Amino acid sequence: MGKEAGVCWGADVSDAKKNYKRGLDCLQSGHGRVAEYPQVYMVLDDYSARVIREFYTHIGGSPTRLQASTRYIDYENGFDYVTPVSILAKSGASTIYENTMQEITHSLQALEELGIPREDCAMLLPLGMATRIVVRTNLRNLIDMSHQRMCSRAYWEFQNLMDDICTALSEYSDEWAYVIEHYFKPKCELYGYCIEKQSCGRRAKKDIQ
Template sequence: MGKVIIQQYTTKYPITMIGEEAGTCWGADTSDSSKNYKRGLECLSNEHGRTTEYPDVYMILDGYSARVIREWYTHIGGSPTRLQASTRYIDYEHGFDFVVPPTIQNNPQALNVYTGIMADIADGLKELDELGIPREDSALGLPLGMTTRIVCKHNARNLMDMSHQRMCNRAYHEYRKLFNDLCDALRDYSEEWQYIVDHYFMPKCKYMGFCKEKYTCGLMPRREAPM
């Protein structure tokens, strides 16, 4: 089971920070945190997106599949950065954890086939290790379903934008779970993050008031094609 760990370097008061940074450029009084907070709410409400690039989230994503982490890397806006568990130095030859999709978990016959595939890969990697094959080469046989760990940094604007795509009901199921785990972790980190998550992290259909997808889930009405 994957988990998101918010690290201590994460901005504790993102809304207040937004208001202080904006106030500095507006010539406003930034010595009062309550005024900064109010100004930050205004920036969020008015969608002054550049201001939301200041608060940073440092996190550990642990126990999610290599496949979903590859998708996580596609959201590169706002200069996020990340490091991933090494396939060169970590010993995967003698076993690795892996993600089991619900469709397989709920089908005993399919589960038996799937776990067999993973066992065969692990056995093959062990044999290659015994043959003296360097880990950096044998690691090419590792499956996308193998769990991994990364540390990464994203700003608030990047995460808000990511939520519009990845909280959609038609997004990949593990990504939806990962993002919901992130929302819960940020809510627990501070009240200001809870406010941002509850008001600005949402699928794009809720954000825009209509669905833009060709194959809609039906949560929101589809936008009519332009005449």
């Protein structure tokens, strides 16, 4: 970021330390465009199709995505799916959940045996099915995403997904670890107050007259 900005400021961009400091200054000053230079390539695997559908709503920076095919995947041995903790924790609930998933698998197989094309059988696949996508996005998009999705009111799987992204990027480099620590936060931490109608109470709601 600092190198790109430095080019436009006529700065000495051969000094890596100065570049780094300049990049941080840009972030601190809210010069959002510079945060579009760091490109992030990710494989998101084993998350539900449901959370990936929510992930797709974040279109800032025109991210590029490829997703696992539901036309060609062979469901002969069933499909992986995400099980919510609430279902795991409730006696009897996981049996209902697992039986439903198995029933769907049996129906997929039965339809295929009847000669129905796999792309049509796949209509039965649930939002809870695990999927995989390959994403290219940028720092700005991810910071913005964190404000919505690290909110305690966001869907729990997306909160977990944000945690996973933060962990993976923090492990990638110290520079990323710094950015995650200082810029990835729920919107209430950004504003200093909560703007959600139903607040979790983490931050007080702003008194709007």
